Amino acid sequence: MTVSSGATNGQQTPRRPLPCGIYAPTMTFFDAETEDLDIPTIKKHATRLVKDGLAGLVTMGSNGEAIHCTREEKAAVTRATREALDEAGFKDTPIIVGATEGSVRGTIELCRIAQEAGGDYVLLLPPSYFRFLMDEQAIHDYFIAVADESPLPLVLYNYPGAVAGIDMDSDLLIKLAAHPNIVGTKFTCGNTGKLTRVAQATDAKTPWAEGSGYMAFGGMCDFTVQTLASGGSGIIAGGANVMPKVCVKVWNLYVEGKIDEAIALQKTLAKGDWYLTKSAIAGTKQAIQSYFGYGGYPRRPLKRLEKARVATIEEGIKEVMDIENSL
Numbered sequence: 001m002t003v004s005s006g007a008t009n010g011q012q013t014p015r016r017p018l019p020c021g022i023y024a025p026t027m028t029f030f031d032a033e034t035e036d037l038d039i040p041t042i043k044k045h046a047t048r049l050v051k052d053g054l055a056g057l058v059t060m061g062s063n064g065e066a067i068h069c070t071r072e073e074k075a076a077v078t079r080a081t082r083e084a085l086d087e088a089g090f091k092d093t094p095i096i097v098g099a100t101e102g103s104v105r106g107t108i109e110l111c112r113i114a115q116e117a118g119g120d121y122v123l124l125l126p127p128s129y130f131r132f133l134m135d136e137q138a139i140h141d142y143f144i145a146v147a148d149e150s151p152l153p154l155v156l157y158n159y160p161g162a163v164a165g166i167d168m169d170s171d172l173l174i175k176l177a178a179h180p181n182i183v184g185t186k187f188t189c190g191n192t193g194k195l196t197r198v199a200q201a202t203d204a205k206t207p208w209a210e211g212s213g214y215m216a217f218g219g220m221c222d223f224t225v226q227t228l229a230s231g232g233s234g235i236i237a238g239g240a241n242v243m244p245k246v247c248v249k250v251w252n253l254y255v256e257g258k259i260d261e262a263i264a265l266q267k268t269l270a271k272g273d274w275y276l277t278k279s280a281i282a283g284t285k286q287a288i289q290s291y292f293g294y295g296g297y298p299r300r301p302l303k304r305l306e307k308a309r310v311a312t313i314e315e316g317i318k319e320v321m322d323i324e325n326s327l
Helices: 039-051 071-087 104-116 136-149 170-176 192-202 221-229 244-255 259-292 307-316 318-326
Strands: 021-025 056-059 095-098 121-124 154-158 182-187 215-218 234-236
Touching: 021 244, 039 056, 039 071, 056 071, 071 095, 071 104, 104 121, 104 136, 121 182, 136 154, 136 170, 154 170, 170 192, 182 192, 192 215, 192 221, 215 221, 221 234, 221 244, 221 259, 244 259, 244 318, 259 307, 259 318, 307 318
Parallel strands: 021 056, 021 234, 056 095, 095 121, 121 154, 154 182, 182 215, 215 234
Antiparallel strands: none
């Protein structure tokens, strides 16, 4: 099934819709010695995730080390991911592509590259390098200018920790949602009150109602139940790289009305996910290495973890991984 893009550049392009559910911002894997892209592992990982029940994938997000990759590498990762999904029979699974650059012009160019590489939507942070000049009007105008020209619909990315503390409030997000080519927000801020207000104002899509189709995404798997209770549409969570089945199970239990079971499993998931959150990209990759036999290391300057730290992560997520392996 496909839908038409809401882009205002005169193009009407068939596009995969964004279903409700769990999405993973996929890791970008590198050769341990050369730090070159490891395309076979990138494809292997994408295939594992969708076979384990994920609704969609995000390439070149924070977990994907977009900041460490060239434009050519970003395109190669997205292209390989699309190929992997198609080859595995998941041709309807959408891909959201991180496409943030510092300027309007550069971001639009990267959105076009994302489309050419097989992306269906783009995930965009607000500009932040000249933080002292980025007031609300500047941020608003940036997103509108990109949305006017991007061939792919925009999902806004509210992650203050990655953009010098810029935290878009619900009033701004609701105002931006009026643009036909802005179709969602990822709330990595963790503010469920903000998510609630935006979801209500936009009549966001939920597992029970199509609504306007706007997607209100929780940005971490440790508030999946809270996102659903707030009227959210999905979760884009780094933890889904490691324990996708558990993430999906929490979501499905709540959707099926098994609220107490969902809450109980959410508690176990949140406890395990904290070990990944604390250790960030390096820890998530090493967790994948420990439990799935691949993963490797981030690009420098991110540090490789010492063995004792890796062992602590492996033990810390054991409870949730035992559940993962039972599903």
